[in-house]
Structure formats: structure tokens, C-alpha cells
Amino acid sequence: MDEKIALRTITRADIAKEAEVSETIVSYVINGNRYVNSGKRQRVEQAIAKLKYRPNALARALKGKKLNHLLFVADDIQGDYFGKLISEIDSFAYEKAYFISLCADHMDEDFVDRIYSRFFDGIIIGSANFPLKNIQRLVNTTTPIVLLEVRDYSSITGVYGLINTGLYRGARTCVRTLHERGRRNLLYLDKINRDGSRSDLSDWRLKGFFDQLNEYGLPANERNVIAGCRSDDELVAALEHKVRHEGFIPDAIFGRNDYMALLGMEAVKSLGYNVPTDVSIIGFDNSRFCRFSTPTLSSMEIQQKEIGRAIMKMMIALIDRHDSFSTRIEEHLETRLVMRSSI
Amino acid sequence: MDEKIALRTITRADIAKEAEVSETIVSYVINGNRYVNSGKRQRVEQAIAKLKYRPNALARALKGKKLNHLLFVADDIQGDYFGKLISEIDSFAYEKAYFISLCADHMDEDFVDRIYSRFFDGIIIGSANFPLKNIQRLVNTTTPIVLLEVRDYSSITGVYGLINTGLYRGARTCVRTLHERGRRNLLYLDKINRDGSRSDLSDWRLKGFFDQLNEYGLPANERNVIAGCRSDDELVAALEHKVRHEGFIPDAIFGRNDYMALLGMEAVKSLGYNVPTDVSIIGFDNSRFCRFSTPTLSSMEIQQKEIGRAIMKMMIALIDRHDSFSTRIEEHLETRLVMRSSI
DNA sequence: CTGAAAGCGCTTACAG
DNA sequence: CTGAAAGCGCTTACAG
Numbered sequence: 001m002d003e004k005i006a007l008r009t010i011t012r013a014d015i016a017k018e019a020e021v022s023e024t025i026v027s028y029v030i031n032g033n034r035y036v037n038s039g040k041r042q043r044v045e046q047a048i049a050k051l052k053y054r055p056n057a058l059a060r061a062l063k064g065k066k067l068n069h070l071l072f073v074a075d076d077i078q079g080d081y082f083g084k085l086i087s088e089i090d091s092f093a094y095e096k097a098y099f100i101s102l103c104a105d106h107m108d109e110d111f112v113d114r115i116y117s118r119f120f121d122g123i124i125i126g127s128a129n130f131p132l133k134n135i136q137r138l139v140n141t142t143t144p145i146v147l148l149e150v151r152d153y154s155s156i157t158g159v160y161g162l163i164n165t166g167l168y169r170g171a172r173t174c175v176r177t178l179h180e181r182g183r184r185n186l187l188y189l190d191k192i193n194r195d196g197s198r199s200d201l202s203d204w205r206l207k208g209f210f211d212q213l214n215e216y217g218l219p220a221n222e223r224n225v226i227a228g229c230r231s232d233d234e235l236v237a238a239l240e241h242k243v244r245h246e247g248f249i250p251d252a253i254f255g256r257n258d259y260m261a262l263l264g265m266e267a268v269k270s271l272g273y274n275v276p277t278d279v280s281i282i283g284f285d286n287s288r289f290c291r292f293s294t295p296t297l298s299s300m301e302i303q304q305k306e307i308g309r310a311i312m313k314m315m316i317a318l319i320d321r322h323d324s325f326s327t328r329i330e331e332h333l334e335t336r337l338v339m340r341s342s343i
Numbered sequence: 344m345d346e347k348i349a350l351r352t353i354t355r356a357d358i359a360k361e362a363e364v365s366e367t368i369v370s371y372v373i374n375g376n377r378y379v380n381s382g383k384r385q386r387v388e389q390a391i392a393k394l395k396y397r398p399n400a401l402a403r404a405l406k407g408k409k410l411n412h413l414l415f416v417a418d419d420i421q422g423d424y425f426g427k428l429i430s431e432i433d434s435f436a437y438e439k440a441y442f443i444s445l446c447a448d449h450m451d452e453d454f455v456d457r458i459y460s461r462f463f464d465g466i467i468i469g470s471a472n473f474p475l476k477n478i479q480r481l482v483n484t485t486t487p488i489v490l491l492e493v494r495d496y497s498s499i500t501g502v503y504g505l506i507n508t509g510l511y512r513g514a515r516t517c518v519r520t521l522h523e524r525g526r527r528n529l530l531y532l533d534k535i536n537r538d539g540s541r542s543d544l545s546d547w548r549l550k551g552f553f554d555q556l557n558e559y560g561l562p563a564n565e566r567n568v569i570a571g572c573r574s575d576d577e578l579v580a581a582l583e584h585k586v587r588h589e590g591f592i593p594d595a596i597f598g599r600n601d602y603m604a605l606l607g608m609e610a611v612k613s614l615g616y617n618v619p620t621d622v623s624i625i626g627f628d629n630s631r632f633c634r635f636s637t638p639t640l641s642s643m644e645i646q647q648k649e650i651g652r653a654i655m656k657m658m659i660a661l662i663d664r665h666d667s668f669s670t671r672i673e674e675h676l677e678t679r680l681v682m683r684s685s686i
Numbered sequence: 687c688t689g690a691a692a693g694c695g696c697t698t699a700c701a702g
Numbered sequence: 703c704t705g706a707a708a709g710c711g712c713t714t715a716c717a718g
Contacts, residue, residue: 022705054460058401059695062710078426087420090447102445104433117397262635289632292605365689402711405694
């Protein structure tokens with residue numbers, strides 16, 4: 001009872017014996033790709049149910065069948081949006097009998113090679129940092145790829161899926177909303193990275209921010225951005241420095257995510273400014289924590305659940321009929337501004 | 344250039360040809376388990392580097408080698424603690440060339456069978472809901488299992504790893520701290536589940552809460568708990584109902600996680616109570632959002648990073664020397680109360 | 687010291 | 703209609 005038993009012992013041979021058919025027959029009823037005498041079929045099905053048999057997924061994949069295993073490459077596992085997204089992907093995947101592997105976006109060349117040796121049926125890239133070169137390399141293989149468009153992927157050529165999450169338009173809407181409130185000195189708070197890296201203009205949020213400022217003829221440059229911070233404290237210090245020593249007093253703060261926005265809110269409040277009278281604050285992601293700040297945080301909602309479903313639908317379409325596509329396929333989703341009290 | 348190439352084409356045979364050795368030799372240099380003529384060895388190594396060869400992990404696993412693939416079963420993918428944990432696990436795993444699959448805790452029998460067919464080298468269970476029966480079934484196999492002790496697993500017998508995250512002592516410390524502040528009417532806010540399920544007493548946090556109340560001779564029963572809610576609104580409504588219609592006015596709220604605590608804080612504030620003068624609030628997880636509420640939230644910190652490393656270390660020990668263990672192995676971690684202004 | 691061979695658990699073309 | 707056989711890419715006992 002307490003003894004260790006091998007992880008899996010029953011194989012196709014056991015089923016064949018139990019059902020008194022040849023092993024070949026067992027394979028054909030499992031794969032359903034050949035006529036099988038209905039009596040035999042029944043016996044096989046009963047044997048499978050009785051012994052709780054599951055074909056070895058690895059052996060099948062070796063013979064060219066799908067592994068039913070996807071890889072998700074993320075850069076923001078700790079972010080608030082990530083959970084909802086992966087959670088939705090998981091439930092859809094489970095329904096379709098897929099497993100999902102999760103991986104941070106490791107930068108070395110070796111990473112791609114490791115992926116190769118795994119026979120994933122498809123790869124989802126949700127990272128904003130993964131080198132474009134690596135992405136192109138993956139797209140060039142026969143493995144279906146779905147890109148979450150957190151930055152500009154127009155330079156990637158070939159057949160792949162693209163989920164446009166609406167970040168660019170969402171960012172422009174944020175700026176427009178602040179502009180309508182009479183805000184002219186907007187400050188963008190970029191993500192915090194342990195390595196101090198900053199978003200470039202391929203980042204849709206930042207690009208939307210700049211483009212909309214430009215459309216209004218407002219200055220849009222380095223002064224409007226705090227980026228490259230390695231920690232919360234560094235960001236708060238940079239913000240204080242900007243106000244006290246660079247003479248840039250923002251009347252609005254645009255956080256790349258809610259956490260950035262809330263850090264900004266805290267910082268300007270401690271500098272003695274009133275939110276939203278003196279400074280408006282807007283965040284991105286509409287995380288569940290927006291409701292707990294004072295004032296509550298207005299935020300751009302990204303439809304995580306819908307994105308999760310869209311990713312999986314597209315991935316499964318690519319897996320099932322990869323050949324029938326000759327170019328990239330896209331899906332567009334919209335963001336939605338959730339107004340609270342910080343604007 | 345733009346053409347699709349097969350995901351992986353080079354095999355051991357290619358290396359053998361390139362290095363002008365037999366295929367057997369290639370295997371032996373890869374596995375390092377037999378003397379190989381050093382000239383041949385060198386040629387093989389060069390060929391591997393040149394062709395960027397990686398042995399097919401599936402084929403190796405079929406022959407009994409490790410797959411280098413672990414499964415993490417979670418229930419709280421959206422929770423705030425989850426990101427830090429999985430992030431740490433990922434970086435350790437990458438170092439050791441493991442992949443991690445992530446899966447929510449599906450309840451059907453079929454789930455365990457699906458896992459069986461995948462040849463995972465080890466399974467990490469981080470779910471508080473996964474049926475004990477299923478866990479015992481997994482432990483009974485030869486696959487190493489590591490349990491994150493979010494609830495009482497003392498009934499599970501056999502060889503497995505157990506990471507004691509200190510929740511029980513942490514919960515008692517919370518109660519003790521509140522008691523020292525003169526609080527006597529403590530209310531525990533349990534997690535929200537779409538299916539309306541509630542924690543039972545195998546949940547270490549809840550058990551710690553009750554046990555410490557009992558030690559103080561304070562009433563500890565259903566009245567002190569709000570559980571089984573399906574949504575934020577339901578929880579807030581339940582709290583209001585308790586105060587207005589059940590005559591239970593808490594002077595302290597213990598949130599099973601920070602989000603619960605913050606919901607509770609919001610609710611009692613809107614009922615007109617002052618925090619912390621009238622009601623103390625304490626949370627669990629010490630999420631990054633604790634600093635943004637008014638007042639800021641005191642919270643019990645769980646050492647996510649350390650837990651992640653401990654899980655992986657234990658897992659690798661079990662994988663490498665499973666036979667040398669005859670009973671479960673444990674690792675203990677401590678929680679730490681982070682004081683802010685809500686107590 | 688090293689190669690040919692058996693075999694892991696499967697799928698499916700081939701040959702009745 | 704259906705079985706024996708080849709083969710996916712490997713590992714390692716076996717036999718020199």
C-alpha cells in the first residue's frame with residue numbers, strides 16, 4: 001500500500017493482451033485512423049478504461065504526433081496582469097488537453113536551442129525583452145508562434161499569430177483623457193528592472209504616450225520619462241529629483257502599470273501635492289489593487305481573460321492548420337479606461 | 344531565408360557522420376559514462392558545437408533518462424505571492440536546465456492520469472485544494488513530490504519533500520500581536536473562490552488563528568470567520584451584515600492574504616470605523632501593494648524567494664537520490680511580521 | 687577500447 | 703479487414 005510503484009507501467013502491450021487483440025489494433029482505435037472491427041474496438045476501449053491506460057505522450061511525439069505541450073515565455077511573471085492571463089490560458093489549455101510550460105525570457109543563445117530539444121507544439125511569447133533575432137529564428141521554424149504584441153513586431157516576417165492587445169491606442173487614450181483635463185506636463189513612469197533596462201520606442205505604451213503628446217504639439221522627450229530604475233526607491237528618488245532640481249513639475253503621471261502609477265502617487269503626495277487637484281494619476285492594467293489607494297486609481301483595463309482565450313484559439317488554429325496560412329494572422333482587442341478618483 | 348525549416352533536424356546520426364565516429368560513440372560522450380578515445384571525443388564535441396546539436400529530450404526520456412521537466416500545481420496563480428515564487432523557481436530551474444510546467448489544480452480524476460502520461464521528473468504541489476487522495480496517489484509512485492505546506496499534510500505517508508512555510512506560526516504571531524494591542528474580537532477573512540469553497544481546519548493560517556485564540560481563552564468559532572465568498576462584493580456584504588445585523592463588531596481583522604485584508608479595511612472604513620483606532624488590520628504575504636493603502640497595511644511576510652530555492656533544492660535532491668530517503672524530508676522557513684500603520 | 691544490436695512505447699506504410 | 707515490420711532518436715548491456 002505504501003510501496004512505491006513505477007510512475008507508469010501499463011503500455012499498449014498491456015491493453016492488447018487484456019483486449020486480446022494485436023498491438024496495432026490498439027493504436028488504430030486510439031488514433032481513429034483506420035477501420036477496426038467493432039467488437040475489437042469495444043474490447044480495446046474497455047481495456048483502456050479498466051486499466052486507466054494513457055498512451056505515452058513522449059513515444060507518440062517521437063513518431064511525429066503532437067506532444068500537446070506549449071511554452072509560454074514571459075518577462076513579467078511577477079506583474080499583476082500575468083496571473084489573470086496565465087490562469088485563463090491554463091483553463092483553456094486543460095480543456096484541450098494541453099500542458100503549458102512557463103519560462104522567463106532568458107537572453108542567451110542557448111535558450112532557443114533548449115527550446116528546440118523539447119518538441120513544444122507551439123510557443124507563446126509574452127515578453128517585451130526577448131531579442132527580435134531569437135523571435136525571428138523561432139518563427140522561421142515550423143513550430144507555431146503566437147506573439148503578444150506588447151511592442152512593435154512589424155519587422156518579424158513569416159507566418160505567426162499576433163495578438164494586438166490595444167496598448168498603443170490605450171496609451172493614446174490615457175494621454176487624451178489627461179489633456180482634456182487640462183494637463184500639459186505629463187510624466188511617464190517606466191517599468192523597474194533589476195538590470196536597469198528601459199523601454200525603447202518599440203514599446204507600444206511609451207510610443208502611444210509620445211505620439212499623442214506630439215499630436216497635441218506638446219514637448220515629448222526624455223524630460224517626460226523616468227526609466228531605467230532598478231528599484232522602487234530609485235524611482236521615487238528620480239521623481240523627487242525631477243521636481244526639486246530639474247524644475248519639471250508634472251501635472252499628470254502616466255504609470256506603465258498600476259504599480260508604477262501608485263508609486264508615483266505616493267511620491268507626489270509626499271512632496272506635498274494633491275491628487276488629483278495638482279497632479280492626475282493614471283495607471284495601466286486595472287489591477288485589483290487600484291481601489292485601495294487614496295484617491296482610488298483610474299486605470300486602463302487590459303482584457304486579460306479575452307487575451308488568454310484569443311492566444312489559445314489562435315495557437316490551436318496554427319497547430320491544426322499551420323500550412324493553410326501564408327502570412328501572419330492578427331487579432332485585435334480593445335482596452336477600456338476605468339475611471340476612479342485619481343484624475 | 345524566410346522559408347520554414349523543420350523545428351529540429353540534426354540528430355545523433357548527423358553528429359556521428361560529421362565526426363566520423365559511430366553513433367554509439369556520440370551517445371557515450373554525451374552521457375560521459377564510458378571511456379572514449381580522446382581524439383574521437385574531441386571530434387564529437389566539435390561536431391556538436393558546430394551543428395548546435397541537442398539530443399532529443401523525448402527520446403532520451405523514453406530510454407529512462409530524466410526529461411528535466413517538472414510540474415508545478417497551483418491554486419492561486421492570480422495571487423500576489425505566486426509571481427515571486429514561480430519566478431525564483433524558474434531562475435533556479437533554468438540554471439539546472441529544467442523546464443517547469445504550470446498547471447492549475449484541476450479536480451477530476453483524469454488530471455492525475457494526464458500527469459502520468461507526461462513523464463515529469465518531479466511534481467511540486469502548491470495548491471491548498473488538491474485532493475489529499477490524489478496527492479497520496481502521486482506520492483505512491485516513484486516520481487519525486489514536493490509539497491508546499493499550505494495546509495496539514497501529516498496524513499500523507501511515504502517519501503516526499505515538505506516545505507514548511509511557517510504559515511501556522513505566522514498566523515499565531517498575528518493573533519498574538521493583535522492581542523497585545525488589546526484586541527479581543529478578531530475576524531478572519533478567508534479567501535474568495537469562484538466555487539464558494541472555504542478553508543477547513545487543515546489550512547494552517549486558519550488553524551493558527553483558532554489555536555492562538557483558544558490559548559487566550561477567547562471565543563473562536565464560526566462567528567470569527569467570513570468564508571465561502573465568491574466575489575469581493577459578497578465578502579464586503581457579509582462583513583457589513585456581521586456588523587449591522589449579527590452584532591459582531593470586530594476590533595481586528597486578519598486577512599488570509601493582503602487582498603482580503605485590504606478589502607476588510609475598505610469595508611470597515613466605509614462603515615465609519617477608524618483604522619487602526621477602532622479596528623486593527625493585518626494581512627498576509629506582504630505584497631508590494633501594502634504600502635499604498637491608508638493606513639498602510641501591516642502584513643506577515645512569507646519568504647517567497649527562499650521558498651522557491653528550497654523547493655528546487657529539495658526537488659533536485661529527491662530526483663538525484665530518491666532511493667536514499669526512507670521518509671519524508673522537511674525544510675522549515677520563517678515568516679516575519681512587517682509593521683506598518685494598520686495595527 | 688568500441689561497434690552492432692536490442693529495445694523504450696509508440697505510428698503507420700506495407701503486404702497480405 | 704488486419705497483422706508483422708520498419709522506424710522515430712535515443713541508451714546501454716552484450717560481445718568482441
